[in-house]
Amino acid sequence: MPKPSVLLILEGTYPFNGGGVSTWAHHLCNKVGNIDFKLYSINASFEKETKYKLSSNISEVIQVPLWTPDEPYDYISYGEEYYKTVAKKEWTTDAVVEQKFIPLFKSLLEFIYSEDQQIEDLDIIFHQLWFYFEDYDFKETMRNKHVWLTYRDILARFIIGERNPDASLIDITVGLRWIYRFLIPLAIVNIPRVDIAHLTLSGFPLIPALIANYKYGTKIMLTEHGVFIRERLLAINKSEYPYFLKSLLIRFSEAIARLAYYKSDVIISVTTFNQKWEKWYGADPKKFKVIYNGIDPEVFKPGPKPSHLKNVPTVVALARVFELKDILTMIRSCAVVKNTIPNVQYMVYGDDTAVPDYTRECLQLIKELGLQDNFKFMGPRNNPQEIFLEGDISILTSISEGFPYTVIESMSCGIPVVSTDVGGVKEALDESCGFTCKPKDAEEIGSYVAKLLLDEDLRKNMGESAREKVLNNFTLNKFIREYEDVYKDMMKAEGSKAKLTKIKDFN
Incomplete structure (x- = not known):
């Protein structure tokens, strides 16, 4: 009898890039028994080797x-x-695009900009888009003049004019380019037959899960780490995009998130924090389940501090250097502690190379605050269980998280944590194990760091409590x-939405 099969759908993470979601996925694929995993990995560029x-x-x-100069199928054979x-290229004529695709494309744009949305309609639109791309070429279709004309006319009707006087031609062109890239998975129609499509975020990677659902009746399961739509809104708010592009990105992302919650048979969160956002975007609480991340306490375990750091008050962090980790606030907290x-x-x-502009901003702040001898970027390492033991405490200053591995890994090593109160941090880190602080509050973060560094007994007691809490709640076996x-x-x-109950005529 064949094993049950799962299509694990990821974006920018496993198996080509590191991070918390990749750690989660690696544990899942290595340890869950009697499952045949197939990975569907969406990346910005073509990756030659797995990490x-x-x-x-x-x-x-x-x-x-998604974002290579050529199309994915110019790099990879999809069978x-x-x-x-x-x-398919020859069949994709002007007449076919105008008669068969344009009504669907028009309906998609109208859905994005409509204030009266029925999520069942978006499901039907994607079903018919998949059906169209089974027979016709994605690139030839999306580059057709009728697509641009339709896009232009819909924008003129919904958003250009008094409500948005500053939409430029380049902004409008970029908007269509985004739509093109987000929809590229519709071109990869040769999806393997699987029993379950397991999403790792409620965003555009939903598309291959939809194809599997439409084609084979595959059930859809979602694990929400950091809430996709929340982090998308945070990123857009900090961006310098003009109003038109912000509005397009928000509206399209919100529509996709709602569809992901609607289509998923089970919605797993790594923290209860996520569920209020999921309910806000229409998720049915009957689908909810919380499964906390887990680590191996025999790998992450207490040990001696390295001799070269024994008399040095040390704070360690495991963090990719980019905006969501708010390293700038971490640097400012160091200045507070140094006093x-x-x-x-x-x-x-x-x-510290993924977002060069942000790293440069961090280095400039370190120089301005005179912290060159106190704050150091150490680069990536493959031994986190040893890194935590270098510190007297560990720190996390993120402005958004799901249920961060670094917190429970540090706790399991008996190292207390100072963290911002984001995502599910407080579901792991209580007052017996460390301190939580307001995001972006360098003074509060720095004061708690100093308090722990100056009180050895407090560190010892918190470290022991932290280890105990991990053993009781956050193990890999659980x-x-x-x-x-x-x-x-x-x-x-039975899958709740394996088949559509109605077909809509968009002509």
């Missing part, structure tokens, strides 16, 4: 690069016969057992 050694539980990796690829503890050392382990149970239950249950 992780893949488990024998993974039988296939499908990579879809479609050559004759059909050529035929009391002049030889304090902050050591940040993680990729995490794996709960996912195995969900997969088994989904295999037994």
